[in-house]
Amino acid sequence: MLRRTLLAFIIGAALPGGAFARCEGYKPQPKPQNTFAQDVGRSFDRIVEEGWIEFAVYDDYAPWSYEEKGKAAGVDIEIGRLIAKTLGVEAKFRLVASGENLEADLLNYVWKGAAVGGRVSDVMLHVPYDSALVCRVEQVVFTGQYAAENIAIAYRTTDYEEKGPTPPFFRFDPVAVENDSIADFYLTSLIGPVDKIHRFRSTAAAVDGLAKGDTKAAMGPRAELEAGLIRHPKDGLAVHSPPLVGFARGNWTIGVGINFQHRDLAYAVDEAIENALAEGEIARIFQRYGLTYTPPQR
Structure with missing residues (x-):
């Protein structure tokens, strides 16, 4: 479940001396060998040429992404449509299940694909962002931060x-x-x-x-x-949202993940989100859903 994914992310960030110390003692991961960019996902040029872009989004995750009357709905869906509109292509959405941790989800949906019948999507939305992930998962470009989230009490x-x-x-x-x-x-x-x-x-x-x-x-x-x-x-x-004593990571930033071979796509998506933030479009999406919007630190 996505909650386990986020839990693993938060614990890893919060534990003293954990893996999130910025690249300290980090051993680079092996990179895919003998492959061309088009062999893993689609290039930006191909996305534009074919006229559509696919976003991987978590299923059953209201208010962010879920299925309603047979169609994808939610805040992340609206943000995906904003990105696609800016790029001049159609938005398509792939509702996916979360794995045991964030790295597994990124492997399955962004940079490699599941071992059996797997394929990657062009962009994955709602990726919890931490600068140290740049060290831990080299095969993914972490960009396009569009909101911040926090633990609260109702x-x-x-x-x-x-x-x-x-x-x-x-x-x-x-x-x-x-x-x-x-x-x-x-x-x-x-x-x-x-x-x-x-x-x-x-x-x-x-x-x-x-x-x-x-x-x-x-x-x-x-x-x-x-x-x-x-x-x-x-x-x-x-x-x-009161102060949470002893909780080193009660808030986090939400962005996107894109295959590292397609950095031009990552730049274009980040620019689309930056413009949407500046024009207040993303804040208005949250307002329509009745949610508090906290802008990200970019």
Whole structure:
């Protein structure tokens, strides 16, 4: 699941002395040998010539990307369409499942393809960005940062009338999290495996549990929590982003991943996103979905 992918990303970034120390002691990975650029993915010229570009996006990941009435929908889908429009081509979307970690997803969908029947897409959206990934995964160009995301807390305002809860509250107050997610890992590490942590199959289900009164709060990525609030407009729910003690990586930047052989495509995609940011188009997408927009640091 994507949550495991992000969890592995966050843990790797947060652990002291971990692999995210900028290239320290890094041994370069083997590069594909005896292949031409067109053998792995499509060149920018070919994309323009054929008139379409394919984006790999995670499936069942509202509000970012999901299927609705047989078509791809979500924030990432709208951003993909912006990119395609700027490049003058049609946008196509490939809904993909997440693997055990980010490196596996990048291998399967960006630079090599799965071992059995695999193929790469032109661009992968919603790639968590960290500068050290440039060292760890040389076969991918990490670019096009278009938003920032953070861990937040949703709560019922009648239970916390003065201000929203912080993690120490959950030693005593029940909180909903997605099972094996970043929030689950953080709370369990912070306060121990207490029975106040209620685990659900997804962040969306965790917010549904909060709305039904199963818990007093829910913790997870802010956009997913806010999407849940939209489904429960009459339940008096709110979201806030308090300081997270001991969490070295409670926020991250979202960008794109492109095969390293197609840097001209990467430059074009990054320029398209840069222009969309400057013109406020990406912020307006978030507004249409009822989400808080935090611009990335580029």
